Amino acid sequence: MEISLNVNGTAHSLEVPANTLLSDILRERLRLTGTHVGCDTSQCGACVVHVNGDAVKSCTVLAGQANGASVTTIEGIGTPDDLHPMQTAFRDNHALQCGFCTPGMIMSAIELVEKNDGLTEQAVRDGLEGNLCRCTGYHNIVKAVLAAARQM
Amino acid sequence: MYAFSYHKPATAQEAADLMASADEGAYLAGGMTLVPTLKQRLAAPSDVIDLTGIHGLRGIRTLDGKVKVGATTRHAEVAANEHIPVLADLAGRIGDPHVRNCGTLGGSVANSDPAADYPAAVVALDATVHTNKRAIAGDEFFKGLFETALEDGEIVTAVDFRAPSAAAYAKFPNPASRYAVVGVLVARYGDQVRVGVTGAGPCAFRAANIEAALAADFRPGAVDDVGIDYGDFNADLHASAEYRGHLVRVLAKRAVAQIGSADSG
C-alpha cells in the first residue's frame, strides 16, 4: 500500500506491504535505526516515537495507521550541537549504559514532562511504566527526567 | 505478520460491508491487542478494518447524567476527562502511557479480555453499549472469556456510562503485564450500590453479594463476611483462583474506604 508520512520534518511517500510496522518503516526503509525493537509483546518501549505528538510504541502501529502521521524519532529531537534538554539530562545524569532502551526512554520522558506539571519522583517512576531498562535500575533515569523537567 | 489487506472506512456501514465481504476480517481500533497478536502470527486475518477513520466515533459527551464515550476515544482522552472521575481514574491506569495513547474504549470492551480494566466500568457504571445495530445493556454485554454479546461484524460505536454519586476503582495490577489481576469498581447511586469485578473471572461481572452487603451497610467491614466463590476464577503464574478471590474482597474494601474518605473529606 502507498502511505505518506512526515518524519522529523521530512515528508515521505512509500510503497509498503500492509503488514509492515511503523518501527520497520523507520528502521528498514528510512534507515532511522535509533528506534530500537526489544520485544514482540509491546512491553519494552525501546521503540517509542511520537506520532502526532503522542508517545506510542512504533512496533505496535501498522503502516496504514501511520499513514498521514507526523512522526518524531530520537533522531529528530536534537542535534549533537543542540541537544534536547532531555538528551542533555540523560548524559549529565548517567541515565544510560548500553544505550539500547535510551531512545525510547527519552521519547517517553519528553512526553511525560511535556504533559505533566510538578512531577514528583513517584510520578516519574509511574510515568516510565512502559519502558524497560535492564542496565540502570532506573535510579539515574528518574534523576535525569526530574532534572530535565526543571529545564523544559 | 501474515499478509493482509488494510482498510480504513469512513462509515460504520462501510466497515460492516468490508467485514461481510472479507474471508476473515478483523476490526482494528487502537491495535493494542490485535497488532501484537498479528505480530506473533496468532491470527491470520485476510482483511484488517481500521475503525478509527469512522466519523463521530471519537469523543466524550454528557447528556442527562450520562457520559457517552465514543468507541475510538483513546484511554488517555478518557483519563483527562472530568465528567466521571472514577472512569478517568480507571482509564489512567490502563496499561502504560503508550497503550493509553493508542488503545480505545471500543477495542477494549469488544475484546472482553478477562484482565482488561474497562469492563469493570461497563458493568459497574450501569453502562449501555451502543453498536451499529442496537443498544446492549452493560450487564448483558460480557458473555465469557473473550466473548461478548456482539454478533459477527457488529461494531461498538459508543458506551454510555451513568454518573454515580460516588465511586472508586481499586486495581491490583499484574506485575509483569500491568493488566488487572483483579480490579474492583464500587459505585454508589444513592442507596443503590453496583460492584464491577474484572480480572478475577472469565469476564467482567457484577458481585451481587458484595452489592447487597454494601447496600445494607456501606463500610469496608461489611465486605468481610461476604462469601466469595472463586471456583471458576482464573489461575495463572501470578495469582491462584483463591488469591484472586481474596483480592476481590480486599479491593472492594479499599474502594469502599476510598469512597468513604472522599465523602468525609
Next chain:
Amino acid sequence: MTAETGIGASVKRKEDARFITGTGRYTDDVSAPGQSYAVFARSPHARAKLGGIDTSAAAASDGVVAVFTGADLQADGIGDLPCGWMVKSKDGSDMVQPPHPPLAIERVNYVGEPYAVVVAETLEAAKNGAEAVQADFEELPAVVDLKNAAAADSIHDAAPNNQCYDWELGDGAATDAAFERAHHVTRLHIVNNRLIPNAIEPRAALGEYDAAAGSYTLHTTSQNPHLERLVLAAFVNVAPEAKLRVISPDVGGGFGSKIFVYAEETAVIWAAGKLRRPVKWRAERSESFLADAHGRDHVTDAELALAEDGEFLGLRVRTKANMGAYLSTFASSVPTYLYGTLLAGQYKTPAIHVQVQALFTNTAPVDAYRGAGRPEATYVVERLVETAAREIGMDPSDLRRRNFIQPDDFPYETPVALTYDTGDYEASLDKALAHADYAGFAARKAASEASGNKRGIGFSCYIEACGLAPSQVAISLGAGVGLFEVGEVRVDVTGSVTVTTGSHSHGQSHETTFAQIISEKLGVQFENVTVLHGDTGRSDYALGTYGSRSLAVGGSAIVKATEKIVAKGKKIAAHILEAKEDQVDFADGVFQVVDSNQSLTFGEVAFAAYVPANYPLEELEPGLSEKAFYDPPNFTYPAGAHICEVEVDPQTGVVRIEKFVAVDDFGHIVNPMIVEGQVHGGLAQGIGQALLEHGVYDETGQLLSGSYMDYTMPRADDLPSFLVDTTTTPCTHNPLGVKGCGEAGAIGSTAAVMNAVTNALGVTELPMPATPETVWRALREA
C-alpha cells in the same frame, strides 16, 4: 591538566553522544547489500525423538533461498558447540559433555531448540518458510523438575541419571567434626530461582562471506568476540581463525547471556558461506526467552554450625544445579569454581564442605548470568547467617562482626581454595548501618505496625571473586582458555591516542573509563583519546568481558602498555634533550630532565617518534605504539554490605522496598559516576530475583514465563532510589588497585531483600520470588 578527566573523576561518558541521539550502531542496525534473512524452526516439545525433517514445502515457499538442517551442517563438518570448562567429579571422572549440535539431530531436548534454519529474501518469507518445515516428533516424557531429575529417564545416553558431574570442595571430615561439636546448627532449604537474563537488545547476527578473500565476517551481539571466533574456528570448524573476523559493535546489554557461543550465529555465518551472500538473524523476544542461556536455578540444603558465642564452626552445603538440556559455553564452571569457592563469604568459618551435583533437564541451557555462582553462594551464606542470628537471639550485624575476617588477617586463605588479598568488612558494615539509620528501625517498624503494615530489615555482607582470572590457576581447574587481557596504546603522530582493548563494553563505559586511564597516565587530553573494542580485526586475541574483569584485567593491560610508552618516550626525550635516560621524568604529559628547565611535551615526543629527524634510529625503532598482555596474579575480591528495609502490606502481600543501602569496596575507583551506575543496575537485578523474576516451566517443559506479559521485569515503579556509598581497600596485586564493580549489586542484594522480607513476616524460609501471593500465603500459614 588531567585532574578533571583522570582517575577518580566523574567524567561524562564519550559513548553517550551517539546513544542519546539515536546514532549507536547495534548489530541489527548493520545491513549488508543483498542480505537475506534467517529464521529458525524451533522445537515445540521439551523432549522428543526427531525423525525425518521434510524441508520441501519450506524450500518451495515464496522467497525462500535455502533450508538447512542439522544434517546439512554435520555433513559439512560443522562440529558441536563445546563447553569450555572441564569439571571433574569427586571420584576423579570427567564431567559428561553430551553432543550439542547447533541444529538438533535425532533428538530435541528443550522447547525452542532449533532444528532447521530457513533463509529467505525477506524476514516474512523466512518466517513463512520456517512454519512450513515439517518434522516428525515422537514425544518423550520431559525431565523438568531439578529435584527429581536424577531419578528420571536419562536425557542423554552419555549421562546416566542425568548427571553431568558430582563435584566437591573442602574438607568433609573436618566439617563433620565441626558439626559434632556445634552448640547450634542452622539449616535452610533454599531454591535459587531460575532467571532469564533479558538484555533489552535481543541477540542478533549478520554473517558475510567474501569470496575473493575466502574470508568471513560475523557481526554479532557478543561480549567476547575473540572467544566467539576461537570457538567457531577451532571447535565448530566454520572457518580457519585467520579467515574469520568477528565484530561486536554496540551491544545492548549482556549480563552474561552474550558470553556464549550459540547455535544461531553459528548457523548464520556458516550459511553465509554456503550461500555466498549475507545472512541476517535477529531474535524476537520470545526466542530470547526460549533460547538464551538462563541463569541460577539451584536447589540447596545448607547448614551452619555455631559455637555458643556465635562463632562459626562449619558450613555444609549440598546443591543440585540445573544445567538445562546441554552444556552452554561456561555452564560447568558456574556452580563449582564460581560458587563453591565463595562459600567462606566474609567469615573465618574454619571448615567448609560443599557438594554440587549438576544435572541435565529438558529446559534451556543454564549458564552465567550477572554474578554467576557468586549470587547463589552469597544467598546461601547470608540467608544462613541472618537466620542463625535470629535463632540464637543475636543482632545480625553483631553476629557478622563476631565472625568477620579482620583487616590484619589478610592475605587470608579460605577453606575453599581462595586467598583474599585485602578487605575491611566492618568498615563497610558500619557505614551501611549509619546510612540505613539502623538505630531508628524499631521506631519505623512501630509506625508501620500502627498503620497495619509489617516492616522488616535485612543484611547481606557479600564477597565476590572477580578479575577473572589467573590463567594457570583457571587452567589447572579445568578452564580451556587463558584468561588474560590485552591492551594496545597507539600514539598518533599528532599526539592523540587510540586504545584497543580485548574487553568489550555493552554498557560498562570502557570508552570513557579507559580514556581516563590514558589521560591520567599519559597526560593526554581526554578528548584526544579514542577507545576501540569489539573487533577481532582490530585487537589481539583476548578474552572479552565477564566476571567484572574489564578494568581489573583489561585496564591493567592498558596501564602496562602506557608504562612501555612512557619508557620509550623517556628514551626519545633523553636523546633529544641530550640527557641520560634515567634523568628524564615523566609527569602530567611532560618529559622533564630532572633539575633542569629542559622538557618536551608528550606530543613533541610523539611527533619525534614518527618524524625521526633527531632520533636514535640505530638504537630505537621509530613510532610510539605499545601493547601489553596482562595475566592477573590473583582474583580480586570486591566486598560490601547491603541493607534492605521493606514494608509489607499484609492484606495483599505486596512488598515495598522502603530503603536500600549498598556500601561497597571496589578498591580504587576510576569514575565514581559510572561505578554508581553499575551498582544501581546490579541492585535492580538482584531485587528482581528476590521479588519479581522467575523462569517457570510447566511439567511438560513448556516455558510459562515466555514473554514480558508473564516474566516480571523490574520497572521504574517497582524500585526505590538507592543509597550507595563506598569504602576503599585497594587491590594489592594490580597496577590500578581496582577490584571490579559490575556484578556486586546483583550478588549482594538478593539476600538482603529476602532477609528483610522474612524479618517482616517472622518466617524462616520463603521461596523466591517473594510475589504478593507467596507472601500472603506465608502470612496466612505463619
